[in-house]
Amino acid sequence: MFKSIYNYFSDIYTAVRSLLTGMKVTGHYVFHPKEIITQQYPENRDELKMFDRFRGEVVMLHDENNEHKCTGCSACDVACPNGTIEIISDWEINEEGKKKKIIDKFVYHLQMCTMCGLCIPACPTDAIVMSEDFEHAVFDRSKLTKVLNKPGSKIMDGIK
């Protein structure tokens, strides 16, 4: 009899105690807002900096003369598991009258890319890199298919 009354009250005591311990933890953060690490995302866009290695999307590097390093060798296309990269090549006839393969369009289907990063080390001339841009949402699906070489760009001298 006494035992059951004792148990009844000790149960209430442990229960209330355990709830208060939990409340103490949450209460601590109410009074120490500095320990909260939430970022205000769209507001902090300007100062938001991704890490160097972050794999956002594939981009082709262009220098100030609008020249890139891509020879159109398709090594990245072969390395890609998902058929994301499509190289449309063209032939150029140089001064000596020799035919040379150049890229017409480097088509990148962002919707099929898994950001695995296998294409980057496959490129022999380091023409493509992963950018830090992660805001890929668009209103129309067709906008996800991108041409990575800029209009009017040509290959840098000396890249074979």
Place this chain on the structure above:
Amino acid sequence: MNELKTGLETQEYFINMGPQHPSTHGVLRLMLTLDGEIIKNVEPHLGYIHRSIEKMCEKDQYRMIIHLTDRMDYLSCHINNEAVCLAIEKALEVEMTDRIKVIRTIIDELTRLSSHQLWWGVMGMDLGAITSFLYGFRDRELITDIFEETCGARLTMNYNIPGGLMFDIHPNFQKRTKEFITHFKKKLPEYDDLLSNNVIFKQRTQGIGYLSKEDAISYGVTGPSGRASGFSCDVRKLEPYMAYDRVDFKEILSTEGDCYARYKVRIAEMWESLSIIEQLIDNIPEGDFQVPTKKVIKLPKGEFYQRVETARGELGVYIVSEGKVSPYRVKFRSPGFSTLSAMNKMATGFKIADLVAIMSTIDLVIPDIDR
């Protein structure tokens, strides 16, 4: 037909839980046979997120398979990647350098920690405590930052390649990991204050969802869920791979086999993971982070099997090669699939609300079950 005490005639009935249900954590459909609120039978129906990963592997070259395994159990993606890499490396008979072994082990354990942190948060949320969800994600954020800096992605990391790692660790890696350990050692006791000792939480988990050791073995329940039933199944201990043979850690076992035991095992595993990382982080040996392999990998003819311990249990990768650039057949033995099969055993006789607790404690990741 049952006669309730009121004398009314009752009937068994069926109810669909899922595929769109917040507490199944994905598109899992459970067909429940109920008598009032009591569960009579649970029948899982799969296939809602089947992506035929095993079939896709047959068309891909060996290097390309690895990023697909990120999409199986996405919470232990690094460990999945490693399983495939280890199978390929075993077939090619390349020996890894110490540096690769140690780095892989550290990131394995970080992955396990981040998976358990997410599980802890979600477990609280399933049982009605939103706070734990936020706290779990807060601490997980530090690990995803480490991953993002070193591996380049937060979730689908694809950091392993056959023959090593994609890049060397970032110069900040050691510093950040140590900061994380100091931070998390202070925060882990908070987990106990919030949930482990909470009276409501205890009453909803203690004595619920019992699984005996025999059943765990016969259904192939591995990982923390199996160990909570007393089934010693830690692949890290049984068949040490990478650097697990040189670290000192305990295999957490419990004999109770109920939801609370599974919960406790995972919390204790977090402490073990912390201690494994602590032992390794200060002495990462010098050396290469990649062992050269051919550009297009061809495995010799034969069958290769490798098993590893993911955050959810034992993952097996079985590759049949015919000596070509892509495998003839790949089979993944995923931990979630076997664990799910024991669900009926655990849930029968309990109430619907207990099923949510049971599902939480066996830590299901649906893409891992369906592949």
